Amino acid sequence: MENVTLSDLHILLVEPSDTQRKIITSLLIKEQVGEIDAVSTVAEAKTALRSHGADLVVSAMYFEDGTALELLQDIKNASELQSTPFMLVSSETRVSRLEEFKQAGIAAILPKPFQPAHLHRALKTSLDLINEEEVELDLFDIKSVRVLVVDDSRLARNHIRRVLENMGLQSIKEAENGAMALTLLKDEEFDLVVTDYNMPEMDGRELSEFIRFNPNTAHIPIIMVTSEAADSAKMSNIQQTGVNALCDKPFEPQEVRRMLMALLSE
Template sequence: MHHLSLSEVSIILVEPSDTQRKIIIKQLAAADINHVEAVGSVKQALETITKQGADLVVSAMYFEDGTGLDIIKQLKSSDSHAATPFMLISSENRVEKLEEFKQSGVAAILPKPFTPDNLSKALKASLDLINSDELDLELFDVHDVRVLLVDDSKLARNHIRRVLNGLGLQQILEAENGAEALTLLKDQTFDLVVTDYNMPEMDGRELSEFIRFNPETSHIPIIMVTSESSASLHMANIHQTGVNALCDKPFEVNEVRKMLVSLLGQ
């Protein structure tokens, strides 16, 4: 299977400022990316994506006719373009605003202004999504690994599922919260649980405690996905609930690959 290099990646850049577009295009060129189609509005972005597609959409947050969230939601709800990575570039630092993008399956969030190192890391995360290879596990056929995916956001579940599918995991059942997950755990067998932390009815902490203290499920590895800092009060003691690994949103392929090799290769 051919892997795209940075020099082969085609990007749709969505940025309302002419000056900012020129700056970003110059920085992308310095990172060896030269196939860039630049547009300035949500409407133009959606038309261009529909007409010609791209390997990666790079977008600002705010436009006169909407926000980057409108773009990513349309992107992720399209059968043709749902797998296209979306990178946000924004000076926005309000947690609740960035949270919306994290829950929607953004591949990377790049601060504005950004450094070459910031850009390189974000491009690598996006390229990993495009070029994902199946895991090679000693103890499992990766296609046989049974996964329970728990997240109250459908967009987030879709993104996580695509990442897991790209790594070769195909047997994935979904639940919208911990309570729904418990019903599935009682009736079926799983090799791995991937759960969000913040959910209604029963959150990831409560679900993890149930899994770990129930003899029939205590052996199942748990990856908790969260947009909260690992240093936050909520997350500081999360490993005490029996969670095996913490994974940040955006849900990055390389990080997840390492976790799965460690958890399923034992």
């Protein structure tokens, strides 16, 4: 199957402001997006998606009849829609509100106002989520690489799994927290661990330390996925626990591809 390009994209734009709809639509046209449907409410968006779907949803945060989070959850809970990439465009800066979207596995978060370069990168990330491009490794057959994904959010695990599967990985197990991950690590062999940082029972830092201090697992590369700022107090010393790479949420395919090639080629 040929890869989807920007000119093939069918985007559903959900934006309550007439002015903002016109601005964003014009920027999408400049990016040579093929088809753009624009609606102004959550209800209209749900109707449009169930009527004719979309390759990508680009949505504001707040509406008279609901929020983008309600729309995103509706998409993720519908089997026919759950793989649709979702891009948030918002002036919201509260970490707690944005965290809900990051945990749900969205493609990108764009601030208002945003620069064309930001939009281009977000669209490229969305295409990476739609298209499949197998990673080529010197030392491994990518299909045989055994990955353990650890995250307490089901939606986040689904998003990470989709990114990895699009790169050709087929052997993927999941755990809801570090304690469950340790049980799997005792019983099975893995070539890579992708773990969230903030989790109940045992967080990503504790899990990484257990992996590194156990001779049977000390060799396994660890990618930690987090929405924490890289220069935060929590993250400042995290690599001392043996984490090989830090990856921001949203989990961007190009960044992950680079990490995989570096970690699994050593």
